[in-house]
Amino acid sequence: MKRFVIVGTQWGDEGKGKITDFLAQKADVVVRFQGGNNAGHTVVFNNKKHSLHLLPSGILNPNIMNVLANGMVINPKALIEELEKVKNFKLMISDRAHVVLPYHLELDKAGENSKGGKKIGTTHKGIGPTYTDKASRIGMRMSTFISKSLMPKALLDLINKKNQELKEFKVKPLSYKKILKEYQNYANIIRQYVKDTSIYLNQAIEDDLIILFEGAQGVMLCLDHGTYPYVTSSSPSAASVPLNTGIAPWLVDGAIGVTKAYTTRVGEGPMPSEIKGELADRIRKVGNEFGTTTGRPRRIGWLDTVILKHTKRVSGLTYLAVTLLDVLTGIERIKIVTGYKLNGKIIDSIPAEIEDLKKCIPITIETPGWQEDITKVSSYKELPEQAKTYLKLIESIVGVPISMFSVGPDRNQTIVIKNMVGEA
Numbered sequence: 038m039k040r041f042v043i044v045g046t047q048w049g050d051e052g053k054g055k056i057t058d059f060l061a062q063k064a065d066v067v068v069r070f071q072g073g074n075n076a077g078h079t080v081v082f083n084n085k086k087h088s089l090h091l092l093p094s095g096i097l098n099p100n101i102m103n104v105l106a107n108g109m110v111i112n113p114k115a116l117i118e119e120l121e122k123v124k125n126f127k128l129m130i131s132d133r134a135h136v137v138l139p140y141h142l143e144l145d146k147a148g149e150n151s152k153g154g155k156k157i158g159t160t161h162k163g164i165g166p167t168y169t170d171k172a173s174r175i176g177m178r179m180s181t182f183i184s185k186s187l188m189p190k191a192l193l194d195l196i197n198k199k200n201q202e203l204k205e206f207k208v209k210p211l212s213y214k215k216i217l218k219e220y221q222n223y224a225n226i227i228r229q230y231v232k233d234t235s236i237y238l239n240q241a242i243e244d245d246l247i248i249l250f251e252g253a254q255g256v257m258l259c260l261d262h263g264t265y266p267y268v269t270s271s272s273p274s275a276a277s278v279p280l281n282t283g284i285a286p287w288l289v290d291g292a293i294g295v296t297k298a299y300t301t302r303v304g305e306g307p308m309p310s311e312i313k314g315e316l317a318d319r320i321r322k323v324g325n326e327f328g329t330t331t332g333r334p335r336r337i338g339w340l341d342t343v344i345l346k347h348t349k350r351v352s353g354l355t356y357l358a359v360t361l362l363d364v365l366t367g368i369e370r371i372k373i374v375t376g377y378k379l380n381g382k383i384i385d386s387i388p389a390e391i392e393d394l395k396k397c398i399p400i401t402i403e404t405p406g407w408q409e410d411i412t413k414v415s416s417y418k419e420l421p422e423q424a425k426t427y428l429k430l431i432e433s434i435v436g437v438p439i440s441m442f443s444v445g446p447d448r449n450q451t452i453v454i455k456n457m458v459g460e461a
């Protein structure tokens with residue numbers, strides 16, 4: 038595959054960053070195509086741990102071009118904070134990407150607080166309100182944001198309008214003057230990177246470059262195919278890449294679906310495979326299951342193959358990458374969810390109605406766990422038989438070959454079974 042997508046197959050946090058970082062070593066271009074700084078993963082550079090939220094994983098490699106494509110919503114302040122930590126990078130920002138402005142953050146918080154028991158549990162980064170403005174055709178694109186002549190008036194109109202909305206939530210009005218001054222400074226820094234990235238990407242395809250499209254979040258958080266309304270406001274699926282980057286659909290070669298060896302979720306909403314108590318606490322602790330963006334403890338569940346089959350169907354998955362396999366070490370019997378019972382009937386797909394999904398009781402199979410430390414294995418062969426059986430079960434139930442798995446955070450703890458990038 039020369040142009041491939043990294044897809045989160047669950048509710049995000051599958052370890053996509055690590056897989057992307059690993060595969061980016063072979064890429065010429067890394068592209069983020071949706072979401073904004075609601076995403077996050079930790080990378081180590083200059084001997085320091087840094088959280089990347091907006092920047093693509095190729096940003097640490099001076100030879101890789103990093104693209105923030107038109108499907109993204111970009112908070113300029115957050116972007117500049119991230120850029121200040123990196124040196125020698127290549128970056129391009131789409132002139133059609135939408136800009137997250139301070140009122141989006143205020144409206145996100147206020148909207149959530151007003152929902153009481155029905156809140157989504159958003160990251161409060163203003164993502165939903167920015168995409169809402171895009172769909173309402175009142176958003177600000179990068180092309181306007183960097184325009185010295187157009188931006189001041191556009192911002193004034195928007196702040197006047199949004200201050201009215203904030204008033205309804207009893208939130209203090211925002212100061213136009215203050216925001217203008219601050220955001221003009223950001224625009225001055227960002228301007229040099231803003232381009233028509235579709236033109237660049239189509240040329241890169243003609244030049245036969247290897248392009249990695251880096252998804253954020255996971256397909257269960259997709260606005261269309263996720264657990265609506267407990268979703269984000271964009272589509273993390275492979276199917277969203279062409280639209281959100283400006284290339285033809287048939288130019289994408291395939292998708293690598295990243296799945297944890299178990300399931301996690303942050304925020305509200307049903308999660309049929311959820312487990313609680315001592316075992317969940319142990320997995321949370323060993324897997325360090327706390328949000329990179331918000332620090333919230335993640336909810337824990339068994340691997341749910343109903344979800345993986347759903348993701349395979351709606352997004353397309355050429356291969357699977359299984360992460361955090363080591364976290365399951367020491368568990369005597371490992372469960373896998375293979376279906377749900379809903380109103381007395383057995384189903385193996387995700388109901389559209391959230392009230393139905395809440396009622397789904399998981400159907401599971403069990404397989405023996407392993408006790409050996411697997412964090413140092415360097416090949417599939419070295420895995421204990423039980424771990425091999427677990428991977429084979431996933432492969433056969435989901436019907437997608439596993440191309441790689443990981444047993445720890447380091448690059449050398451990611452093990453390739455089948456080399457899929459750059460192959461004919």
Ligand code: IMP
Binds near residue numbers: 050164165253254305
């Ligand atoms: P928003 O994207 O901030 O609007 O949040 C909507 C939902 O998506 C909430 O349940 C968030 O917790 C979830 N979410 C957003 N980004 C991520 C992510 O990167 N990982 C996991 N969950 C996320």
